[in-house]
Amino acid sequence: MPPSAGLATESLPAATCPAKKDAYAAASPESETKLAAGDERPLVRTTRISTTTIKLYRLTIFVRIAIFVLFFKWRITYAARAISSTDAGGMNKAATFWTVSIAGELWFAFMWVLDQLPKTMPVRRAVDVAALDDDSLLPAMDVFVTTADPNKEPPLATANTVLSILAADYPAGKVTCYVSDDAGAELTRGSVVEAARFAALWVPFSRKHGVEPRNPEVYFNAGEGGGDKARVVARGSYKGRAWPELVRDRRRVRREYEEMRLRIDALQAADAHRRRRRLSLDDARTLRRRGGTADDHAGVVHVLIDSAGSSPQLGDVDGSKLIDLTSVDVRLPGLVYVCREKSHGHAHHRKAGAMNALLRASAVLSNAPFILNLDCDHYVNNSQALRAGICFMIKRSGGGANDAGEVAFVQFPQRFDGVDPGDRYANHNRVFFDCTELGLDGVQGPIYVGTGCLFRRVALYGVDPPRWRPLGGGVAVDAADPAKFGESEPFLASVRVALNKQPEQSHDDGDAIAEASALVSCSYEDGTAWGRDIGWVYGTVTEDVATGFCMHRRGWRSAYYAAAPDAFRGTAPINLTDRLHQVRRWAAGSLEIFFSRNNALLAGRRLHPLQRAAYLNTTVYPFTSLFLIAYCLFPAIPLIATATAAAGWNAVAGLIAMDMPPTPTYVAFLAALMVTLAAVAVLETRWSGITLGEWWRNEQFWMVSATSAYLAAVAQVALKVAAGKEISFKLTSKHLAPANPVAADGKDGQYAELYDVRWTVLMAPTAVALAANVASIAAAWMSSTAGGRWWDAPAAALRVAFNVWVVVHLYPFALGLMGRRSKALSPVLFLFGVVAYLAVRFVYLMLQFHTA
Numbered sequence: 001m002p003p004s005a006g007l008a009t010e011s012l013p014a015a016t017c018p019a020k021k022d023a024y025a026a027a028s029p030e031s032e033t034k035l036a037a038g039d040e041r042p043l044v045r046t047t048r049i050s051t052t053t054i055k056l057y058r059l060t061i062f063v064r065i066a067i068f069v070l071f072f073k074w075r076i077t078y079a080a081r082a083i084s085s086t087d088a089g090g091m092n093k094a095a096t097f098w099t100v101s102i103a104g105e106l107w108f109a110f111m112w113v114l115d116q117l118p119k120t121m122p123v124r125r126a127v128d129v130a131a132l133d134d135d136s137l138l139p140a141m142d143v144f145v146t147t148a149d150p151n152k153e154p155p156l157a158t159a160n161t162v163l164s165i166l167a168a169d170y171p172a173g174k175v176t177c178y179v180s181d182d183a184g185a186e187l188t189r190g191s192v193v194e195a196a197r198f199a200a201l202w203v204p205f206s207r208k209h210g211v212e213p214r215n216p217e218v219y220f221n222a223g224e225g226g227g228d229k230a231r232v233v234a235r236g237s238y239k240g241r242a243w244p245e246l247v248r249d250r251r252r253v254r255r256e257y258e259e260m261r262l263r264i265d266a267l268q269a270a271d272a273h274r275r276r277r278r279l280s281l282d283d284a285r286t287l288r289r290r291g292g293t294a295d296d297h298a299g300v301v302h303v304l305i306d307s308a309g310s311s312p313q314l315g316d317v318d319g320s321k322l323i324d325l326t327s328v329d330v331r332l333p334g335l336v337y338v339c340r341e342k343s344h345g346h347a348h349h350r351k352a353g354a355m356n357a358l359l360r361a362s363a364v365l366s367n368a369p370f371i372l373n374l375d376c377d378h379y380v381n382n383s384q385a386l387r388a389g390i391c392f393m394i395k396r397s398g399g400g401a402n403d404a405g406e407v408a409f410v411q412f413p414q415r416f417d418g419v420d421p422g423d424r425y426a427n428h429n430r431v432f433f434d435c436t437e438l439g440l441d442g443v444q445g446p447i448y449v450g451t452g453c454l455f456r457r458v459a460l461y462g463v464d465p466p467r468w469r470p471l472g473g474g475v476a477v478d479a480a481d482p483a484k485f486g487e488s489e490p491f492l493a494s495v496r497v498a499l500n501k502q503p504e505q506s507h508d509d510g511d512a513i514a515e516a517s518a519l520v521s522c523s524y525e526d527g528t529a530w531g532r533d534i535g536w537v538y539g540t541v542t543e544d545v546a547t548g549f550c551m552h553r554r555g556w557r558s559a560y561y562a563a564a565p566d567a568f569r570g571t572a573p574i575n576l577t578d579r580l581h582q583v584r585r586w587a588a589g590s591l592e593i594f595f596s597r598n599n600a601l602l603a604g605r606r607l608h609p610l611q612r613a614a615y616l617n618t619t620v621y622p623f624t625s626l627f628l629i630a631y632c633l634f635p636a637i638p639l640i641a642t643a644t645a646a647a648g649w650n651a652v653a654g655l656i657a658m659d660m661p662p663t664p665t666y667v668a669f670l671a672a673l674m675v676t677l678a679a680v681a682v683l684e685t686r687w688s689g690i691t692l693g694e695w696w697r698n699e700q701f702w703m704v705s706a707t708s709a710y711l712a713a714v715a716q717v718a719l720k721v722a723a724g725k726e727i728s729f730k731l732t733s734k735h736l737a738p739a740n741p742v743a744a745d746g747k748d749g750q751y752a753e754l755y756d757v758r759w760t761v762l763m764a765p766t767a768v769a770l771a772a773n774v775a776s777i778a779a780a781w782m783s784s785t786a787g788g789r790w791w792d793a794p795a796a797a798l799r800v801a802f803n804v805w806v807v808v809h810l811y812p813f814a815l816g817l818m819g820r821r822s823k824a825l826s827p828v829l830f831l832f833g834v835v836a837y838l839a840v841r842f843v844y845l846m847l848q849f850h851t852a
């Protein structure tokens with residue numbers, strides 16, 4: 001066993017990894033008993049979660065579906081009676097009203113069912129990384145990191161991600177990290193070069209002391225910042241070398257890290273200066289000569305670290321090396337900087353295009369059978385993550401997952417640093433990751449979500465999984481078809497190697513690099529199947545969902561693994577505007593998939609029915625916004641009607657009067673639906689381990705985004721379908737997880753972004769919905785003081801209950817609009833109420849004035 005592995009196994013002292021409540025962690029007690037039991041050590045043990053909770057959960061879902069059926073039966077009968085009893089003139093109006101309102105309710109019910117059913121068969125995964133003790137069995141792995149804009153994606157964070165990958169616990173000779181720079185920015189390249197330089201010290205240091213996590217920024221600054229990342233090795237739990245030696249080494253390495261940081265800062269300053277100069281010159285030709293622009297530049301493939309040999313290479317005590325590495329393997333994984341060619345005449349297909357360029361370039365350089373995909377802000381947080389992923393992919397003699405060969409990808413949950421503790425905008429997405437993805441793992445596998453995902457290379461080449469291959473699992477050699485893959489012979493050779501697992505290449509490195517550069521040219525894909533049947537899928541801004549879908553429809557499965565500590569961690573937008581733009585992009589991308597050949601309804605029989613339901617759900621959910629916004633603006637209608645009654649707008653008021661009076665049956669149905677909704681939610685949190693608070697935050701943010709971002713997405717996609725207007729990929733700004741949560745001025749510190757109010761048109765419908773419902777509550781309150789009390793009238797009481805329901809959902813949005821004032825919460829809310837009250841009061845006064 002090479003020293004790296006030996007050190008790594010003792011590198012996760014329990015106290016340094018906070019106990020996670022994730023129920024599906026690697027270190028579950030079950031896997032330990034299994035270890036003790038004997039030699040049959042499967043790499044992954046999968047057990048269906050089959051507790052009383054999950055049974056009750058299923059039962060409640062079916063009860064609720066039954067209630068829905070009865071409810072709609074009753075509702076339709078009522079509507080039919082109401083329509084037929086209207087006079088001829090009102091008939092059409094009534095029919096329209098009832099059709100629309102029942103269609104809305106049916107849609108909500110349908111979406112709820114689509115959402116719940118795929119979660120009913122969750123599984124638990126126990127991964128035994130230690131059972132992979134023979135490093136010679138580990139397959140090679142290529143790691144793809146994508147960056148697109150050094151101004152929105154701090155180069156220091158990218159450098160740290162690269163360092164965390166290079167230092168991950170995997171045989172150095174078997175890992176090659178590829179960094180894609182979509183902007184062709186000198187700054188990004190310079191920063192990655194800095195990372196490569198520092199890696200020579202950082203990687204052996206991490207191995208020697210088994211530090212966690214292996215992202216230097218997080219490692220050095222954890223503990224000081226406190227929060228959820230306080231994981232600095234405590235003396236008592238340190239199991240590596242002598243404690244004083246760690247302290248000494250750490251100090252030295254830290255000094256070097258600070259130097260690297262300063263150099264990257266200097267690069268950044270120089271870059272900013274250069275950009276200012278360029279702007280003043282404003283000469284396109286100068287730009288081109290200096291290396292092009294973000295959207296128009298030449299392709300570059302630059303090997304920064306050559307991949308290491310296969311035997312360990314021990315370091316020395318040489319003073320210049322700073323720390324004693326005499327018993328540490330100092331080899332480094334390979335590191336390659338790739339900037340694909342871009343030109344104005346060619347669509348670059350955003351991230352999907354970048355990933356496909358990497359897929360080809362890596363094929364002629366390292367051609368590893370497995371590919372790990374990380375966004376530039378997602379670093380390796382658990383050094384065992386790469387090994388854990390491989391456990392799902394390979395079979396071991398005498399054990400291993402039965403269907404290992406059928407797994408196209410292993411998706412790890414996205415976990416985030418720097419999210420405000422209250423998680424106001426549900427950035428953690430716990431319901432999606434810990435319930436939906438986990439549930440899908442028990443069906444055909446989780447949906448691919450763009451980062452933290454380990455792929456099998458051949459699955460990206462558009463072949464069927466072994467189970468669906470005709471000739472006893474083999475792939476025909478002519479599968480490497482130049483009409484599909486493009487004309488590069490070295491690349492086609494690499495595809496044949498990947499498909500048939502036969503060594504055939506004898507390449508010369510110089511040529512390989514030239515070939516790789518040719519493979520990242522912008523015209524390589526012209527007339528091929530790239531982006532369609534091969535590689536990452538084009539035509540949608542959520543290339544991830546579409547790419548995973550194409551694999552599932554071919555019959556591949558995928559796996560989900562929530563490791564503890566988290567395998568990878570990244571950053572998320574905590575500013576309302578950024579967050580809304582992010583979910584707007586996701587929603588638009590989803591609809592793009594719905595209106596493409598990758599519609600889930602068109603997939604063949606290899607797609608599991610519940611998998612189909614899940615994909616249908618993820619591609620149609622934005623339509624909910626159309627109904628939801630109508631419901632949320634409902635209360636505005638009587639207000640407007642009253643306000644404009646004098647103007648003769650009685651028709652509107654007449655419409656609203658058609659709504660069903662709250663008969664006892666109606667109230668009973670509503671109550672049953674609410675109670676079962678709550679019961680399902682509680683049971684879901686019980687089996688998944690998320691908290692009710694997290695569930696509720698998801699519900700709230702669902703309404704916030706459905707009234708804003710989803711609506712915009714529907715409009716955008718309508719424009720695309722009707723007029724061919726492309727949807728842009730608005731990059732999410734990343735921020736470094738800062739060292740100190742409290743800024744120097746002692747104000748907002750780390751979460752300053754949260755209080756930054758940046759107006760966007762996306763907010764308009766939600767703001768109107770919020771105002772309408774607050775005003776409606778105020779109006780009810782007013783009329784109660786004026787005449788009879790509102791709670792005497794059941795119809796009015798129901799209406800107010802609905803208003804309150806909307807307002808509590810939109811509460812985080814209200815906080816977002818308040819900015820810094822949201823910190824001094826209650827007085828402002830009070831003010832908010834008073835303002836609404838006065839507004840309504842004013843309307844009434846006007847009316848009295850009018851009628852008098």
Ligand SMILES: O=c1ccn([C@@H]2O[C@H](COP(=O)(O)OP(=O)(O)O[C@H]3O[C@H](CO)[C@@H](O)[C@H](O)[C@H]3O)[C@@H](O)[C@H]2O)c(=O)[nH]1
Binds near residue numbers: 354541
């Ligand atoms: O033209 C582009 C645009 C983006 N990217 C990269 O794509 C990644 C994701 O972009 P980001 O703005 O961070 O998107 P998020 O909303 O945070 O990302 C989620 O959703 C995206 C789909 O909408 C997926 O691509 C992401 O992997 C997934 O993490 C980043 O590494 C970018 O550098 C490129 O390489 N080229």
Ligand SMILES: [Mn+2]
Binds near residue numbers: 377
């Ligand atoms: Mn991201």
